[in-house]
Amino acid sequence: MSYRTHASRAEAxxxxxxRTSWHDETLWFVRQKRDKAVYAVxxxxxxxxxxxxxxxxxxxxxxxxxxxFEAAALANGVRVHWAADAAEHxxxxxxxxxxxxxxxxxxxxxxxxxECHLNPYLIEHGLEVIDTDLGERIIQLRxxxxxxxxxxxxxxxxxxxxxxxxxxxxxxxxLTDPQQLTEAARQHLRAKFLAGEVALTGVNFAIAExxxxxxxxxxxxxxxxxxxxxxxxxxxxIEKLIPRLQDLGVFTRLLARSATGQPVTTYTAHYTxxxxxxxxxxxxxxxxxxxxxxxxxxxxxxxxxxxxxxMNTCPVYRRSGGHSYDFTVPGPIGSILSPNIDLKKxxxxxxxxxxxxSCTDVCPVKIDIHTQLYKWRQIVAEANxxxxxxxxxxxxxxxxxxxxxxxxxxxxLARRGLRLLPHALSHNQAVNAWAIARELPxxxxxxxxxxxxxxxxTPSA
Amino acid sequence: xxxxxxxxxxxxxxxxxxxxxxxxPSDFGGDASLARFxxxxxxxxxxxxxxxxxxxxAATVQQLFPAARLVASALLTPTLVxxxxxxxxxxADVDLAVxxxxxxxAENGAVWLPEAQMLHRALPTVTQHLALVLxxxxxxxxxxxxxxxxxxxxxxxxxFIAGPSKTADIEQSLVIGAHGARSxxxxxx
Amino acid sequence: MKVALFVPCYVDQFYPQxxxxxxxxxxxxxxxxxxxxxxxxxxxxxxxSGCERDALPIYRHFVETFQDYDAVVVPSGSCVYHVRxxxxxxxxxxxxxxxxxxxxxxxxxxxxxxxxxxxxxxxPHKVGLHLSCHGQRGLHQANESEVTPVRDGHxxxxxxxxxxxxxxxxxxxxxxxxxxxxxxxxEAAISGRMGHDRVQDHLRNGTQVLTGGDMSCLMHLQGIVxxxxxxxxxxxxxxILNGIS
Ligand code: SF4
Numbered sequence: 001m002s003y004r005t006h007a008s009r010a011e012a013x014x015x016x017x018x019r020t021s022w023h024d025e026t027l028w029f030v031r032q033k034r035d036k037a038v039y040a041v042x043x044x045x046x047x048x049x050x051x052x053x054x055x056x057x058x059x060x061x062x063x064x065x066x067x068x069f070e071a072a073a074l075a076n077g078v079r080v081h082w083a084a085d086a087a088e089h090x091x092x093x094x095x096x097x098x099x100x101x102x103x104x105x106x107x108x109x110x111x112x113x114x115e116c117h118l119n120p121y122l123i124e125h126g127l128e129v130i131d132t133d134l135g136e137r138i139i140q141l142r143x144x145x146x147x148x149x150x151x152x153x154x155x156x157x158x159x160x161x162x163x164x165x166x167x168x169x170x171x172x173x174x175l176t177d178p179q180q181l182t183e184a185a186r187q188h189l190r191a192k193f194l195a196g197e198v199a200l201t202g203v204n205f206a207i208a209e210x211x212x213x214x215x216x217x218x219x220x221x222x223x224x225x226x227x228x229x230x231x232x233x234x235x236x237x238i239e240k241l242i243p244r245l246q247d248l249g250v251f252t253r254l255l256a257r258s259a260t261g262q263p264v265t266t267y268t269a270h271y272t273x274x275x276x277x278x279x280x281x282x283x284x285x286x287x288x289x290x291x292x293x294x295x296x297x298x299x300x301x302x303x304x305x306x307x308x309x310x311m312n313t314c315p316v317y318r319r320s321g322g323h324s325y326d327f328t329v330p331g332p333i334g335s336i337l338s339p340n341i342d343l344k345k346x347x348x349x350x351x352x353x354x355x356x357x358s359c360t361d362v363c364p365v366k367i368d369i370h371t372q373l374y375k376w377r378q379i380v381a382e383a384n385x386x387x388x389x390x391x392x393x394x395x396x397x398x399x400x401x402x403x404x405x406x407x408x409x410x411x412x413l414a415r416r417g418l419r420l421l422p423h424a425l426s427h428n429q430a431v432n433a434w435a436i437a438r439e440l441p442x443x444x445x446x447x448x449x450x451x452x453x454x455x456x457x458t459p460s461a
Numbered sequence: 462x463x464x465x466x467x468x469x470x471x472x473x474x475x476x477x478x479x480x481x482x483x484x485x486p487s488d489f490g491g492d493a494s495l496a497r498f499x500x501x502x503x504x505x506x507x508x509x510x511x512x513x514x515x516x517x518x519a520a521t522v523q524q525l526f527p528a529a530r531l532v533a534s535a536l537l538t539p540t541l542v543x544x545x546x547x548x549x550x551x552x553a554d555v556d557l558a559v560x561x562x563x564x565x566x567a568e569n570g571a572v573w574l575p576e577a578q579m580l581h582r583a584l585p586t587v588t589q590h591l592a593l594v595l596x597x598x599x600x601x602x603x604x605x606x607x608x609x610x611x612x613x614x615x616x617x618x619x620x621f622i623a624g625p626s627k628t629a630d631i632e633q634s635l636v637i638g639a640h641g642a643r644s645x646x647x648x649x650x
Numbered sequence: 651m652k653v654a655l656f657v658p659c660y661v662d663q664f665y666p667q668x669x670x671x672x673x674x675x676x677x678x679x680x681x682x683x684x685x686x687x688x689x690x691x692x693x694x695x696x697x698x699s700g701c702e703r704d705a706l707p708i709y710r711h712f713v714e715t716f717q718d719y720d721a722v723v724v725p726s727g728s729c730v731y732h733v734r735x736x737x738x739x740x741x742x743x744x745x746x747x748x749x750x751x752x753x754x755x756x757x758x759x760x761x762x763x764x765x766x767x768x769x770x771x772x773x774p775h776k777v778g779l780h781l782s783c784h785g786q787r788g789l790h791q792a793n794e795s796e797v798t799p800v801r802d803g804h805x806x807x808x809x810x811x812x813x814x815x816x817x818x819x820x821x822x823x824x825x826x827x828x829x830x831x832x833x834x835x836x837e838a839a840i841s842g843r844m845g846h847d848r849v850q851d852h853l854r855n856g857t858q859v860l861t862g863g864d865m866s867c868l869m870h871l872q873g874i875v876x877x878x879x880x881x882x883x884x885x886x887x888x889x890i891l892n893g894i895s
Contacts, residue, residue, distance in 0.1 A: 050484055057482060058483075059477060059478065059481075060480050062477050063477065084469060134631070135630035156631075156632075158634070185639075186640060193587075220626040221640045227587075245614060247486075249603065249605035249609075253604050253605075263501055264569035266625070267621070268571070269620050270618065270619045270620070272616065273618070275582050290469060293476040
C-alpha cells in the first residue's frame with residue numbers, strides 16, 4: 001500500500017501536545033454550544049426523527065423529485081444542468097462563465113465544488129476565483145484544503161491568520177485580534193463582491209415543489225455575491241432535495257443548532273427566480289451519489305446535511321485534525337463517504353474511530369455513522385485492504401477463538417510470557433504499540449478458568 | 462436534453478430503495494411572544510426597539526442612527542432612492558436600509574424579508590446597517606409556523622434574517638459584521 | 651432460571667478477580683451462575699477489525715455454548731452489545747435468537763431482571779465512573795450527553811446507593827476513553843492521547859477510584875494511570891459492589 005494511513009498523519013498531529021489540546025478544546029466548545037441549543041428544544045429528538053424520515057422518503061423517490069425540481073426551476077426561468085461527475089460539472093461552470101465573457105468569480109462555501117476541485121480548474125483556465133467565506137478565504141490564501149465542513153479554518157490559530165493577512169492583505173505585522181482581522185477581510189472582500197461577475201454558491205436544500213434552492217450562511221457572503229453579480233451558478237448534489245417548502249421548517253431548526261448551537265443561521269436565503277435581466281443556473285451533480293444510493297448499507301450517508309456535528313463530537317477528529325483524513329469531507333461522515341469514492345486510497349478511514357457512536361447520536365438526520373464505519377471495515381478487509389499479515393493473523397485468531405482448548409493454551413502462554421519477560425522487552429514500543437502510552441496489565445498467577453476449576457464441585461444450576 | 466440527465470435519473474430509479482412514507486408537516490406549538498423574540502434576538506447580536514406608534518419611525522431611526530448619511534427606505538423619506546436598477550457602486554455607499562419585515566420567528570429571532578420589500582435584492586446585505594420594521598402581532602413561534610405562512614412559496618428571492626452578519630472563523634471568536642450588515646435593529650410597533 | 655456466566659477473554663486471563671466477584675455477587679443475590687468451560691470469546695476483536703467473516707465460527711461457538719441458558723450474564727457491556735447487535739450475521743435460528751436476547755450485562759441483569767435497585771455496603775471514596783461507549787450508547791445503560799443534560803443510569807444509581815461514596819462530576823461525562831479494541835494499537839497515538847485526557851479529567855475532578863462496567867476500557871486507562879504513576883485505583887464496578895475490602 002503506497003497510501004499514507006490516517007494513523008500516521010494523526011500521529012504527526014498529536015505530537016504537538018499543546019496544540020492538540022487547543023484543537024480538542026476549541027471543537028469541544030462548539031459541541032457544548034450545540035448541546036445547550038439542543039437541550040433547549042424539547043422536541044429536538046422528534047425533529048431528528050422527522051428529518052431522517054423526510055430524507056429517507058426523498059431518497060426513495062429521488063428520480064421523481066429530481067424531475068419535479070427541474071420542471072419547477074425551468075418554469076421559474078432557471079437554467080438547469082446535469083453533471084454525471086466532477087469533470088462535467090467543472091466544464092459546465094466554465095462554459096457558463098465563458099459565455100458571459102466573465103473573468104471575476106466570487107464564491108461562497110460549497111463542499112461539492114471542493115469535492116470537484118473546481119477552484120484549481122477555473123484558475124487554470126485563467127479566471128480569478130475568490131472564496132468569500134472568511135474561513136475559506138483564509139485557507140485559500142494559505143493554499144490549504146478545509147479542515148472542517150462548517151469551520152474550514154478551525155485548525156488555525158489567530159496568529160496563523162494574522163501572518164497570512166500580513167502577507168496577503170497588508171495588515172500590520174503581528175496583528176492577531178479577530179475583530180480587526182475580520183474587518184480587514186471585510187474591506188478586502190467587499191471590493192471583490194462589488195466587482196464580481198459570476199457568483200458561485202453551494203446549495204443547502206433544494207425544494208422540489210417550488211424549484212427553489214436554499215443557501216444558509218452567517219456572514220451573508222452568498223447573498224452579497226449573488227445579488228451583486230449578473231450570473232448566479234448554484235451547484236448541488238442530487239441528495240440536497242427535500243419535497244416541500246414546509247419541510248424546511250424541520251431542517252432549518254436542526255441545521256444551525258447542530259452545527260454551531262445558533263438557533264438558526266443569520267441568513268437563510270431562498271433563491272427561486274433570477275432577478276430581472278440576470279441569470280440563474282443550477283447544476284445537479286451525481287459524482288458517485290447514485291452509486292452510494294445503490295448500496296443498502298451505506299445509502300443513508302446521502303441524508304447528510306453537512307452540519308459538522310459529527311466532527312465536533314468525534315474524539316478522534318478533535319485530536320487528529322481535519323487534514324489527517326486527507327478527504328474533502330473529514331471526520332466520521334467523511335470516513336463513510338470516502339470509501340465509496342476510492343476504497344484503496346481511503347481504506348484506513350473507517351478504522352480511524354473507536355466506534356464510540358457519539359457521531360450517530362448527534363447526527364440531526366440520524367445517519368447510523370458508526371455502524372457504517374463497522375460495515376466499511378468488513379468491505380475494506382474483504383478487498384484485502386488490510387495488510388496480508390494482519391489478515392492472516394485474524395484468520396488464525398478466528399480458529400483459535402473457536403476452539404476452547406487452543407484458546408486456553410494461548411491465554412496461558414500470553415499470561416506466563418508476560419510474567420516472565422522483562423519489562424523492557426514486553427514494553428518495547430517497536431513491537432508493542434500498546435506500550436507507547438500504557439503499561440500492560442499485571443498478569444495474575446491464575447486465570448479465572450483455572451480458579452473456577454479449583455472450586456468445590458460446581459452446582460450447574 | 463443531455464445524456465447525463467438521463468443517466469442520473471435512470472441510476473436514481475434503479476438504485477433507490479423501496480418507497481418510504483413522507484411524514485405530514487409538523488407543528489409543535491411554542492412561544493410566539495415578543496419577549497421571547499427579543500430575548501433570542503439579543504442573544505444573537507440583534508436589538509429590538511419598541512415604537513410607541515408606527516408614526517414614530519422616522520424620529521426613532523434618526524435617533525438610533527444619527528450618523529447615517531445615505532438611508533434607503535420605502536417606509537420613510539429616503540436620502541437615497543434605491544430600486545432594482547440601482548447600480549452596484551451606488552448600493553455600495555448605503556449606510557442604512559430601513560425595510561419592512563413581514564413576520565418574525567420567536568424561537569430564533571429571524572425576520573422574513575420578501576423580495577418585494579427589499580428595493581434591491583442586494584440591499585439587505587450590502588447596507589452597512591439594517592433596520593427591519595415589524596408589526597408585533599406578526600410573530601410566530603417556530604420555523605414550522607413560519608413556512609406555513611408562505612403557502613404561495615418563498616417568492617423569487619426571500620430571506621430569513623436573524624441578527625447582524627457574523628463570523629467565528631478565527632479561533633471561534635465571535636465577530637459581528639463579517640460581510641453583510643454590521644448591525645440589525647428590529648423596530649417593533 | 652438457568653444462568654451462565656460469560657467471562658471475556660482478557661478478563662479471564664488478566665482480571666480473574668472480576669469474574670470471581672461477579673460469581674460471588676450473583677451468589678449473594680441468590681443466583682448460582684454456571685461457568686461453561688468451553689467458552690472462548692464473542693468475536694468482537696476480529697469483527698471490529700473488518701474480519702467479521704472469520705469471526706463467524708466464534709459466533710457459532712458462542713451460541714452452542716450458551717444456547718441452553720435463560721440468561722448469559724457478562725461483566726462487560728461491550729461483549730453484550732456485540733452479541734446483540736452483530737450476531738445478526740448468523741442465520742437466525744431459534745438458538746441464535748435466544749442467545750442474542752438472553753445475553754445481558756451484569757448490571758442490567760441485576761437491575762432489570764432481578765429488580766434490585768440498591769445493594770448494601772459502604773465505600774467511602776471518591777469514585778469516578780467510566781462507562782464504555784458500547785454500554786452507554788450501544789446498550790443505553792446511561793443517558794447520553796448528546797441527548798440530555800440529565801446524568802443517570804443503573805450503575806450510577808447502584809454506586810450512589812453505597813454508604814459514604816462520592817461520585818465524581820466530570821467535565822466531559824461520557825467522552826470515549828480511546829480504547830476501541832484494535833484501535834488502541836492501530837491508532838496508538840490517538841488512543842493514548844484520548845486515554846490521557848480521560849484520566850486527566852478524572853484526576854482534575856478528584857477521582858480516587860476509577861471504575862466502570864467494562865474491563866477493556868479500564869485496562870487501557872489503568873495502563874495509563876500506571877505508566878504516569880498517578881494516585882488512582884482502577885477497579886471493575888463489580889469489585890466495589892461485591893464489597894471489596
Ligand atoms: S453526518 Fe450527520 S452529523 Fe455529520 S455532518 Fe452530516 S448531518 Fe451533520
